[in-house]
Amino acid sequence: MSVTLARIEPSIAGVGDYVALLKPRVMSLVVFTALVGLLIAPGHVHPVIALTALLCIAVGAGAAGALNMWYDADIDARMLRTAGRPIPQGRVTPGEAAGFGLTLAVFAVVTLGLLVNWVAASLLAFTIAFYIVIYTMWLKRSTPQNIVIGGAAGALPPIIGWAAVTGGVAVEPIVLFLIIFFWTPPHFWALSLYRVEDYARAGIPMLPVVAGEAETRRQIVIYTLILAPLGVAPWFLGYAGPLYGIAALATGAAMIVLALRVRAERQGHAASKQMFGFSILYLFVLFAVLLADRLWGGLAAQAVSHFAA
Amino acid sequence: MTIMSDAMDKEPKPETGIRLTEQQLRARRSRSIAIALALGAFVVVIFLVTLVKLGSSVLTRPM
Numbered sequence: 001m002s003v004t005l006a007r008i009e010p011s012i013a014g015v016g017d018y019v020a021l022l023k024p025r026v027m028s029l030v031v032f033t034a035l036v037g038l039l040i041a042p043g044h045v046h047p048v049i050a051l052t053a054l055l056c057i058a059v060g061a062g063a064a065g066a067l068n069m070w071y072d073a074d075i076d077a078r079m080l081r082t083a084g085r086p087i088p089q090g091r092v093t094p095g096e097a098a099g100f101g102l103t104l105a106v107f108a109v110v111t112l113g114l115l116v117n118w119v120a121a122s123l124l125a126f127t128i129a130f131y132i133v134i135y136t137m138w139l140k141r142s143t144p145q146n147i148v149i150g151g152a153a154g155a156l157p158p159i160i161g162w163a164a165v166t167g168g169v170a171v172e173p174i175v176l177f178l179i180i181f182f183w184t185p186p187h188f189w190a191l192s193l194y195r196v197e198d199y200a201r202a203g204i205p206m207l208p209v210v211a212g213e214a215e216t217r218r219q220i221v222i223y224t225l226i227l228a229p230l231g232v233a234p235w236f237l238g239y240a241g242p243l244y245g246i247a248a249l250a251t252g253a254a255m256i257v258l259a260l261r262v263r264a265e266r267q268g269h270a271a272s273k274q275m276f277g278f279s280i281l282y283l284f285v286l287f288a289v290l291l292a293d294r295l296w297g298g299l300a301a302q303a304v305s306h307f308a309a
Numbered sequence: 310m311t312i313m314s315d316a317m318d319k320e321p322k323p324e325t326g327i328r329l330t331e332q333q334l335r336a337r338r339s340r341s342i343a344i345a346l347a348l349g350a351f352v353v354v355i356f357l358v359t360l361v362k363l364g365s366s367v368l369t370r371p372m
Binding site for chain 1: 327329332333335336337339340342343347354355357358360367
């Protein structure tokens with residue numbers, strides 16, 4: 001009996017490859033939305049603790065990205081959009097990515113728990129587990145509702161940010177969660193409309209692949225009609241000022257117009273591409289204005305109390 | 310005899326291990342530097358949080 005041992009090639013992976021495993025663009029959105037959750041929370045937290053919380057959330061998000069690339073290496077290799085990632089390119093082995101992701105995930109959760117609080121740490125652990133086990137391993141390959149339900153993982157960071165300050169959960173971050181949750185389907189379905197061959201080749205049951213373009217366009221309109229009023233909710237609930245209200249109304253109306261254009265589109269994908277691009281701007285504007293509104297409100301309150309004294 | 314065996318000991322032995330290429334050596338070096346920086350950053354975070362959470366009382370614990 002002869003035993004053949006696989007030759008283990010020394011790694012040629014550079015730092016850039018490991019940074020790519022962390023999905024830095026997704027990570028930046030996670031950090032940004034978590035920062036908003038952290039800053040709108042009542043109470044005070046020391047800036048060092050706040051930065052530590054953000055760092056842990058960023059590393060946790062990166063860990064989830066690395067674990068996702070480990071599990072999805074086979075379908076990443078078949079899609080144009082993802083074929084250049086480190087594992088399909090052969091620069092990082094799946095095992096290295098899994099070890100890297102698991103180590104970072106454990107470090108991020110334990111550090112957040114020990115240095116900030118265990119509610120935020122539990123939420124971070126839940127988010128990573130949900131993204132990997134529920135979305136990546138289960139839903140992504142089995143149902144067109146994959147990004148609808150899986151979107152919950154991407155929507156949780158504002159709640160984690162809030163929990164880092166308060167040690168609990170409240171209505172305000174849940175509304176932010178709902179905004180991102182209902183934003184995710186029209187955002188990704190707009191992308192999938194003009195990447196449908198890519199998804200079909202990889203065997204991912206995205207909505208346009210399974211139910212067709214017409215149904216996807218209809219669902220984009222439905223989700224956008226739910227999203228636009230939700231975007232304005234922070235103003236109605238009183239934790240965002242009129243500046244936010246106006247911005248949310250204007251950008252929400254633009255989202256609805258774009259969704260209706262996507263619905264009406266018969267040839268080409270110009271409207272879908274426009275919708276995809278604008279949806280990123282929409283979420284960014286909502287959270288940036290909410291942040292500016294809160295910072296400005298805080299400064300104004302400080303000035304008033306200063307002059308009153 | 311002793312001189313002879315010493316000379317034999319000093320003869321270069323054929324290398325049997327894995328020899329890294331220039332590219333592999335460069336990649337390993339860059340990864341090592343990144344790990345060192347990450348560990349350094351982690352130590353700084355722990356140090357700062359310790360100061361914030363305990364302040365000067367870190368030095369006045371009962372013996």
